[in-house]
Amino acid sequence: MTGIVLRLLSAIPTLFGVVLVTFLITRVLPGDPAVFFASNPSMTTQDIEAVRQSLGLDKPLPEQFLIYLGGLLHGDLGNSLSTGQKVVTEFANRLPASAELTFLAFFIAIGVSLPLGIAAALRPGSLIDHLSRVIATLGVSMPTFVTxxxxxxxxxFVLGVAxxxxxxxxxxxxxxxxxxGLYTIDALIAGDLELFAAALKQMILPAVTMALFALAPLTRMARASMLEVLGSEFIRTARASGLSRRKIIMTYAFRNALLPIVTTMGMTFSYMLGANVLVERVFSWPGVGAFAVDSIINLDxxxxxxxxxxxxxxxxVVNLTTDVVVALIDPRASR
Incomplete structure (x- = not known):
């Protein structure tokens, strides 16, 4: 419990650093938001300056930062200039779309990578081992938007099945x-199976795109971790004791190989939060990632x-959850 509290306290300077760096980066982006939003040709220099004052861009940077920081302390992320809505409201409407897509992609990646990595470790040099390496290589080398x-x-376009x-x-x-806010869950709550199927079908391609991105590190780690454990002394002892192959693999080998796999899962899920930006743009998915890209274009x-x-x-939160799960698997890891 003390470790969790310390983790939470250590997150405060990290979040402050993110706030500061993001604030400074947005202020050095090329372009002037006042000119962008005062794009009417009939507007004069005085009109543009009035827009700049209304946006608070005429104030010194330290003062702008303090105003922004004060809003954050009151739970106010500001207003979106392009939509006219509060950023909190926009995120509340769009975050479920991103979460639903990311979780489905993550579950697909886990469901494929773990059996594939374990099977590859049990048969090194076999066809399935080479297949796992090809998938891992493709997942690393191909950008998500290309996939x-x-x-x-x-x-x-070709098959017409999606x-x-x-x-x-x-x-x-x-x-x-x-x-x-999750269409599949809300459709099930409403008892509308047709709507559930339609929402799930719409998610398949973007979810598979993100899952292929996550497959590479998970498959590679599952294979490497299982190979290391299978060559351990206690596994040879278990085999010499006459234990069944299934018990050795699932009870002893997989459980001991799970620690680095879970750590990689947490890192991969965090990476997927960044990958969904491009995926949402490609598939016109109305999530927070696409909203952020539009904000860059609009100087918002x-x-x-x-x-x-x-x-x-x-x-x-993901890293903290990963640490808790790792501690539950192996209490020695939290010491």
Whole structure:
């Protein structure tokens, strides 16, 4: 418990650093938001200066930062200039879309990488071992947006088996009543299986795109960790004792190999939070990643700063959760 509290306290300077760096980076981006939002040709220099004052951009940087920091302490991430809504409201509407996609991709990656990595470790040099290496190499070498475009071309344009990549749901279908913001969960709550199937079908291609990105490190770690454990002395002793192959693999080998795998899972999930930015753009997915990219294009500071802060918070929570799970698997790791 003390370790968790210390972790939380150590996260405070990290979050402050993220806030400071993000604030400074957004202020050095090329372009002037006042000119961008005062793009009417009839507006004069005085009109543009009035817009700059209304945005608070006429104040010195330290004063702007203190105003922004004061808003954060009151839970205010600012307003989006492009949508006119509070950033908190925009994130509350868009974060479930990103979470639903990321979790599905993560579960797909785990469901494929663990059996594949274990099977490759049990049969080194076999066809399945070479297959795992090919998948790991492709996952590392191919950018997510390239993978997404190739999947769209093959499954949508060539085969015609995938839905049009235009968001979370077919435009001719109505959204489910909002309970969690996750369309699949809300459709199940409403008892609408047709809507559930439509929402799930719409997620398959973007989720597979993100899963391929996560497959590489998970498969590689599962294989390497299992190979190391299978060559250990206690495994040879278990075999000499006449224990069944299944018991040796699942009870002894896999449990001891799980520690580095879980650590890699936490790191991979954190990386996926960054990968979903490109995936959401490719598939027109209305999540926080696409919103952040639009904010960069529109020189909209507040959503970009809020995105970085939220992602940093999620990253810290994921790392803390990983440490707790590792401690539950092996209490010695928390000492």
């Amino acid at each position: 997404g475009l190739l999947l769209i071309f093959f499954f949508y 839905p049009e990549p235009i968001g979370r749901l077919d435009p001719f279908m109505f959204e489910p009543d909002r309970v969690t 500071y507040a959503p970009l700063q809020g995105f970085m802060l939220v992602m940093a918070g999620i990253f810290i």
